[in-house]
Amino acid sequence: GNSVTQMEGPVTLSEEAFLTINCTYTATGYPSLFWYVQYPGEGLQLLLKATKADDKGSNKGFEATYRKETTSFHLEKGSVQVSDSAVYFCALSDGEGGSYIPTFGRGTSLIVHP
Amino acid sequence: GAVVSQHPSRVICKSGTSVKIECRSLDFQATTMFWYRQFPKQSLMLMATSNEGSKATYEQGVEKDKFLINHASLTLSTLTVTSAHPEDSSFYICSARDIGAGQPQHFGDGTRLSIL
Secondary structure: OOEEEEOOOOEEEEOOOOEEEOEEEEOOOOOEEEEEEEOOOOOEEEEEEEOOOOOEEEEOOEEEEOEOOOOEOOEEEOOOOHHHOEEEEEEEEOOHHHOOOEEEOOOEEEEEEO | OOOEEEEOOEEEEOOOOOEEEEEEEOOOOOOEEEEEEEOOOOOEEEEEEEEOOOOOEEOOOOOOOOEEEEEEEOOEEEEEEOOOOHHHOEEEEEEEEOOOOOOOEEEOOOEEEEEO
């Protein structure tokens, strides 16, 4: 079956530091890959996505590149802000069975200090 | 952009009460919606896949008689937690996706359920 593995948190950084949250996946097909963000007390929001190998998703200064050879989709940001403090979920969705049921990682909590 | 509306956002009720949570896709039709449960500091857990016009598909370990799902139209799915108990207290989130490969999930804002 499909699975997503994220680095364990919490990740604690100072403002303006460089961020990397690792994500690797296993899938039988050719999935689309996503990063979702959950701010405190809120539901999940889509942050970025990539639908095929070598695609780069980007949004709000965050980037992730779909690496098929390493089955990875690491999330990066060059300079984090306090407002980026949230839980980040890596996820995949494939067309297996036509249902596109998503598979989520466990989430990585990011804490950014001023 | 696509929006999913989930209601209510917060419920506090006594043990034994049944609680209904609604999930609506506002500007697209969703033949499939998903219901998740999230415990504090844990991963999102898929509970069931809600299929319009047919029975929901439940994940292993999820009691279908406890968590009733109805998907009567292409824009509305409901989750009813029947005879809720304190252990049912959790954050419930629904999601839906538009038609087509590579479309992302769009999430509701979640429902925080607290059973006293």
